[in-house]
Each structure stands twice: as C-alpha cells, then as structure tokens.
Amino acid sequence: MALRTTRTLLTRVTQPSPARQTAKTKPTTILEVERKFRRLTVPTLTDxxxxxxxxxxxxNFRSVLPFPTRTIHDIYYDAPDHTLCTSGGAWIRRRNGEWQAKVKRGGDFVNSRFEELRGVQEIRDCIRSILGGGISLKQxxxxxxxxxxxxxxxxxxAWLVDGEFKVVRDRMDFGHEVGEVELQVEVPVGDAEEEKGVLIMEEMDRRIEEFMKNYAWAWECGEAVGKLTAYFEMVRRKNGGV
Known part of the structure; x- marks a missing residue:
C-alpha cells in the first residue's frame, strides 16, 4: 500500500496539471535522484x-533520444573552512554564469538525493541557514x-532512455570521466523537506536501481569517482602530494 501511494505521488508531480502552469501556482523546487557509474561500456548510446x-x-533499450552535447563551465564556492559542503551538504556553484545550489536530501556518494535551488534569494537563504553569523554575506x-x-x-x-531516465557522461578538461543516471521531479517547495518528498525520492531511487540492473551491460564495473573528488586529487598531485 505504501509503494502504491508513493507511485501516485510521483505520477502527480511528474505530470503537472494545467493549473500548475498559471501565474498563481505555488513556488516549486526540483528533487533529483542520481546514481553514478564509472564509465559507459559503449562509445555512445545513440543508435x-x-x-x-x-x-x-x-x-536492448526501448528508446534512446540524444540531447545536444554541452560545454559546461563550473565554478564552485564555499566558506574558507569548507563548511557548506562538509557540514551543510550544500554545493554552491556558478554554471555558465548562473548561480545554482544542490542541497543533499539523503543517500550517499554513489546514490545521491538532492534538492536543486536556482533562485538567488533561495541560494542566499540556504547559505545563511548553514553558516548563520559565521560569515559576512555580501551582495x-x-x-x-x-x-x-x-x-x-x-x-x-546525455541521452533520454526509455522516455524518462537521463543518462549522462561527463568528461572534464583535467582528464576525468564519470557518468550518472538521473530522475528529476518538480514539487511544491514545502514538500521537499516533508515525508511526501522523502517517499517520492525513495521511489525514484528504486526505479533507477531497477533500470540499471536491467541494463547492467551498459555500465562499466568499478568505483565511480565524482568530479570534485577527482579535481582535488588532481590539484594535490600537481602540488607535489603523494
């Protein structure tokens, strides 16, 4: 019964009603669940x-729709003691000039659950909630x-596989590669931190796990290393670290 209820919630948020698209609808936020993999076992999913x-x-996949290849310039920011990412579970970045924040809502490194923030005021409020008076927030x-x-x-x-799963392969300019399978849903802001949001993300994670097991041939075995982890390791080696 709980699983059926969760699926009903997921259907409700992934298929917005016309009323949600009017100017008077409640503010929404994005919930994202992702599972990382080391590399694809094939050169491309296209064809x-x-x-x-x-x-x-x-x-075989039922359908594969390729997205245009993108170039992404990321600059990540944190407090001097790295409090945001180490204690607050928040990653603040400017992506191609636009501010974004990803706030951890559960999971672990490989199997992650996030709320995505795009508005500048939302991001500012998130930073203040974590740092409090520990830093002077400027403009x-x-x-x-x-x-x-x-x-x-x-x-x-990136490719949209079977009509709903986004498969991503990222190759960084310092030589690292990592992939992930993602699902995203849009929900009212208040739902993200309530039990309803937790249930939705649990169901999303279950569906990604099932998807990846079904197409196990597509993902290279081995530990997936995230972009920032690989970046810091590259910097450490460049600076003469062991």
Missing part, C-alpha cells in the same frame, strides 16, 4: 536501439562572501 541480434545489448556580485573552491570545464553528453 543502440537500432542494433539487432546482438547478445551484448540484451535487453550577489561578490559571490555571497564565499571563496572560489574549484573551477573546470565539462563536456557533457
């Missing part, structure tokens, strides 16, 4: 569905009073 009688692609143009943590450029390939 995989057209491959017939190949035991390697068994079962937007001064990076909320935060320091630059990391900067790199990513080439992103």
């Amino acid at each position: 995989i569905c057209a491959t017939k009688n190949n035991d390697h692609y068994n079962p 937007e143009g001064e990076n909320f009073g935060l320091e630059r943590l990391a900067e790199f450029v990513t080439t992103r390939e």
Whole structure:
C-alpha cells in the first residue's frame, strides 16, 4: 500500500496539471535522484536501439533520444573552512554564469538525493541557514562572501532512455570521466523537506536501481569517482602530494 501511494505521488508531480502552469501556482523546487557509474561500456548510446541480434545489448533499450552535447563551465564556492559542503551538504556553484545550489536530501556518494535551488534569494537563504553569523554575506556580485573552491570545464553528453531516465557522461578538461543516471521531479517547495518528498525520492531511487540492473551491460564495473573528488586529487598531485 505504501509503494502504491508513493507511485501516485510521483505520477502527480511528474505530470503537472494545467493549473500548475498559471501565474498563481505555488513556488516549486526540483528533487533529483542520481546514481553514478564509472564509465559507459559503449562509445555512445545513440543508435543502440537500432542494433539487432546482438547478445551484448540484451535487453536492448526501448528508446534512446540524444540531447545536444554541452560545454559546461563550473565554478564552485564555499566558506574558507569548507563548511557548506562538509557540514551543510550544500554545493554552491556558478554554471555558465548562473548561480545554482544542490542541497543533499539523503543517500550517499554513489546514490545521491538532492534538492536543486536556482533562485538567488533561495541560494542566499540556504547559505545563511548553514553558516548563520559565521560569515559576512555580501551582495550577489561578490559571490555571497564565499571563496572560489574549484573551477573546470565539462563536456557533457546525455541521452533520454526509455522516455524518462537521463543518462549522462561527463568528461572534464583535467582528464576525468564519470557518468550518472538521473530522475528529476518538480514539487511544491514545502514538500521537499516533508515525508511526501522523502517517499517520492525513495521511489525514484528504486526505479533507477531497477533500470540499471536491467541494463547492467551498459555500465562499466568499478568505483565511480565524482568530479570534485577527482579535481582535488588532481590539484594535490600537481602540488607535489603523494
């Protein structure tokens, strides 16, 4: 019964009613669940569905829709003691010039659950809620009073698989590669921190796990290393670290 209720909630948020699209609707936020993988086992997912009688692609994807390849310039920011990411579970960045924040809502490194914030005021409120009076927050143009943590450029390939799962392959300009399978839903702001939001993300995670097990041939075995972890390791080696 609980699973059926959760699926009803998920259907409700992934298929907005016309009323949600009017100017008077409640503010919404994005819930994202992702599972990382090390690499794809194939050069590209494009045209995989057209491959017939190949035991390697068994079962084959039902559909694959490629997204345009993107170039992403990320600059990550944090307090001098890295409080936001280490204690607050928040990653603040400027992506191609636009402020974004990802706030952890559960899971672990490989299997992650986030709320995404895009509005400047929402991001400012998030920073204040974590840092309190520990830092003097300045104006937007001064990076909320935060320091630059990391900067790199990513080439992103992505595909919509089976009509709903976004498969991403990221290749960074410092030589690292990592992929992930994502699901996103839009929910009213208040739902993100309530039991309803937890149930929705649990169901999203279950569906991603099932999807990846079904197409296990597509993901290379081995530990997935995230972009920031790989970046800091690159910096450490460059500075002569062991």
